[in-house]
Amino acid sequence: MPPTERREGSLDGGVAQTQVHSEQESTNMKFAIKAWCKSGRARVGLLQLKSSSSLGQGGPPAKEIEIETPALLLTTRKGLPAFISPDHLSFLPSPDSRLLQFSPMHFMEGPNSKTITNIGGVHRLLGLQGYGFVAVPRDSILFLPESYSSNKNGASFETPCGRFLVKPLEYMKMITSMKPDLWVSLADEVPASVTAKRNKTSVDRTITWLDDCISLKPRDGALFGSIVGGCSVEERQRCAQEVAKRNVSGYYIDGFGLGDSIDERSTFLHAVTDSLPKEKPRQVCGLGLPEEVLQGIAAGIDLFDSTYIYHLTLEGFALIFPLNGKCKHDVSDPQLCATAGDYTKINLKATVYRKDASRIVEGCKCYTCQNHTKAYINHLLNVHEMLAQILLEIHNTHHYLSFFRLIREAIAEGKFEEFKQKLIESRREHLLAATLSAFELVTPVR
Numbered sequence: 001m002p003p004t005e006r007r008e009g010s011l012d013g014g015v016a017q018t019q020v021h022s023e024q025e026s027t028n029m030k031f032a033i034k035a036w037c038k039s040g041r042a043r044v045g046l047l048q049l050k051s052s053s054s055l056g057q058g059g060p061p062a063k064e065i066e067i068e069t070p071a072l073l074l075t076t077r078k079g080l081p082a083f084i085s086p087d088h089l090s091f092l093p094s095p096d097s098r099l100l101q102f103s104p105m106h107f108m109e110g111p112n113s114k115t116i117t118n119i120g121g122v123h124r125l126l127g128l129q130g131y132g133f134v135a136v137p138r139d140s141i142l143f144l145p146e147s148y149s150s151n152k153n154g155a156s157f158e159t160p161c162g163r164f165l166v167k168p169l170e171y172m173k174m175i176t177s178m179k180p181d182l183w184v185s186l187a188d189e190v191p192a193s194v195t196a197k198r199n200k201t202s203v204d205r206t207i208t209w210l211d212d213c214i215s216l217k218p219r220d221g222a223l224f225g226s227i228v229g230g231c232s233v234e235e236r237q238r239c240a241q242e243v244a245k246r247n248v249s250g251y252y253i254d255g256f257g258l259g260d261s262i263d264e265r266s267t268f269l270h271a272v273t274d275s276l277p278k279e280k281p282r283q284v285c286g287l288g289l290p291e292e293v294l295q296g297i298a299a300g301i302d303l304f305d306s307t308y309i310y311h312l313t314l315e316g317f318a319l320i321f322p323l324n325g326k327c328k329h330d331v332s333d334p335q336l337c338a339t340a341g342d343y344t345k346i347n348l349k350a351t352v353y354r355k356d357a358s359r360i361v362e363g364c365k366c367y368t369c370q371n372h373t374k375a376y377i378n379h380l381l382n383v384h385e386m387l388a389q390i391l392l393e394i395h396n397t398h399h400y401l402s403f404f405r406l407i408r409e410a411i412a413e414g415k416f417e418e419f420k421q422k423l424i425e426s427r428r429e430h431l432l433a434a435t436l437s438a439f440e441l442v443t444p445v446r
Contacts, residue, residue: 028181029222029249031281031302034068037416041273041300044411045069047281049132049181065098065132065181069281069302070293070411072404073101073134074397075141075310078110079126081397082310083389086128091367091394096401099132101305103139104174109161113177121179135180137171137226138189138285140257140307145189147198152205155188168212176218184252184283185213187226192259199230203239206254210246222249224283231260233271240275250281253301257286265292269299290321290344290403290427294420297407309400313392316381317345318360319399321427323406344427346374348392353378366398367391 028050035044049065074081079102081089089097107116116125123129138145142160149156154167171186188205190198206228217223225243229236243251253272256265265287273282281302287293288308296304312319321344346353346360356374364370368377368391380388410419 028220031250031279033279035412037298037411038414039417040298041270042070042297042411042416043300043302044408045281045302047071047302065095065130067095067099067132068408070297070404070407071096071099071303072400073099073283073303073305075139075306076100076102077142078102078106079122079128079133081393083313083386083393084397085390086126088390088394089128089131092397093401093405096405097397098130099134099303100128101134101136102180103137103143104135104171104178105137105139105143105157105159105164105166107174107178108159108164113173117177121177123179132182133178133180134283134303135175135178135183136252136285136305137166137184137186138254140286140305141310145258147188147190147194147202150188150205155186155209168209169216172213172216172218175213175221176216179218180221182222182224182250184224185210185226185248187228187252187254189228189254189258190230192231192261194230196232199232199235202228202230203235203242206239207242210243210248214246214248224248224250224252224281226252226254227272228254229268229272230255231264231268233267236268237271237275240272244276248280250283251276253282253284255286256284257288262292262295266295266299269296269301273300291424293403294407294424297411297416298420306397306400309393309396312345313389313396316347316349316388316392317396318348318377318392319345319396320361321345321423323399323403348374348377348388349381350378360395361399364395364399366395368395368398 030048031045033043033045037043045068047067047069049067074097076082079100080086102122111119111125116122119125122133123131137155138157143157146156146158146163149163149165151165154165154170156163156165166186168186175183186209188202188209190202206226210225213223225246225248227236227239227243229239240251253269260268269284276282282300283303284296284301285305287296287304288306293304353374356378358374359369360374360377361369372391377388377391380391407416407419410416
C-alpha cells in the first residue's frame with residue numbers, strides 16, 4: 001500500500017470508524033531545530049504539542065506545550081510517575097517535566113477502550129490536560145517484548161498478568177481511545193542473541209505493522225514509526241530507510257537494552273540516523289545511563305525515556321553525579337565507595353547516612369533537597385515508608401532534567417563534545433576509585 005493512502009477501517013469496541021483521506025502530518029505537533037553541534041549530529045530542537053483531547057468533550061481549550069530537546073520523557077505507570085501523584089508534579093521543573101510516556105498495555109487490566117473513549121482519552125482520564133502523553137508499546141519494566149512468542153499476527157509481551165499477543169488492530173483500538181499526543185507504531189523487537197533470519201523477519205513484520213497502523217491511524221496524535229534491526233547494521237539501515245518512506249511525524253528507535261553491547265551501540269545509532277531526514281524528531285528506547293544518553297545525543301537523538309530513574313528510586317538510590325564534572329564527594333572514603341554509592345548515586349539505606357543532616361546534593365533546587373536531609377530519607381527507607389520513594393523520585397527526576405538542560409546549553413554554546421568528554425572522564429575516574437576502594441576493604445593486607 002502506498003504510504004500516502006489510507007483505507008477505511010472499523011475499530012470496534014466503541015472506537016469511531018476512520019475515513020478514507022490523504023495522509024497528512026499531524027497539525028498537533030511541530031518540531032524545529034534551533035542549534036547544531038559544531039562537529040557532529042547533536043542538536044537542540046523545539047517540540048510543540050497542541051493537545052486536542054478536550055475538543056468536543058466540553059472540557060477546557062487545548063493547551064500548547066513547548067519542550068526543548070534533547071529531552072527526557074517521564075516513564076509512568078498508567079500515565080503517572082510511579083511515586084509522584086498529580087499534586088506533586090508541580091514540584092518538578094516546568095515545562096521540562098511535561099512529557100509523560102506510558103504503555104497502552106498498562107490499561108489492559110483496567111478501563112476498556114470504550115470507557116476511555118467515553119471519558120475523552122488519557123488526558124481527561126487523569127485530569128492532566130496541560131501535559132503531553134506519549135504512547136509506546138514496550139514498557140521496559142513491566143511489559144517486556146517476548147520475541148519467541150511473537151508471530152506474523154502480532155507482538156507478544158510478558159507482563160505480571162501473563163503473556164499477551166497484541167495485534168495491530170487491537171493496538172490501534174487502544175491508541176484511538178486514549179488519544180495520546182504522540183504514539184509509536186507496533187514493533188517486533190528482538191534481543192541481540194537472535195539469528196540473522198529472525199532479525200530480518202522482525203524488520204519485515206515491523207514495516208508491515210507500521211502500514212497497518214497508518215491505515216487505521218486516528219486524526220489526532222502524531223505517529224512515530226518504529227525502527228528495529230537488532231545487532232545488524234544492514235537491517236537497521238533497511239528498516240530506517242523503509243520507515244523514512246512512510247508519512248510519519250517522527251521516528252522511534254527500538255531494540256536497545258535487550259542484550260546489545262554499549263561499545264557497538266554508537267555504530268547502530270549512527271547507521272539509523274544517517275538514513276533518516278534531519279527535520280523530524282527521533283526517540284530512542286533503552287538508553288538510560290548518563291553515558292548512554294550522551295552517546296545517543298551525539299548520534300542525533302532528541303527524546304529519551306526515564307526508566308533509569310525508576311530503578312534507582314525503587315532501590316533507595318539518589319543521583320549525585322556532578323553536573324559540572326566536579327565531584328563534591330570525597331573519593332578517598334572507602335566506606336562511601338563500598339557501602340553507599342559509586343559517585344553517580346548514593347544508597348540512602350546505608351548506615352553511614354543515619355545521622356547525616358546534609359542535603360542529597362548541596363545547592364540542588366528540588367523540593368526534596370530544599371526541605372529534607374539524608375538522615376530523614378534514610379529513616380523513611382528503613383521503616384518502609386512510601387514517602388521515601390516520593391522524595392527520591394522528585395530529586396532524581398529534577399537532577400536528570402538539570403542534566404539535560406546543561407546538555408542543551410552546551411550544544412547551543414558549541415561545547416557539547418567538551419561537555420561529553422569531561423563528564424565521561426570524570427565518571428570513569430570516580431567509578432575506578434570506588435572499585436579500588438571496595439577491593440581494598442575486602443582484600444587482606446599483604
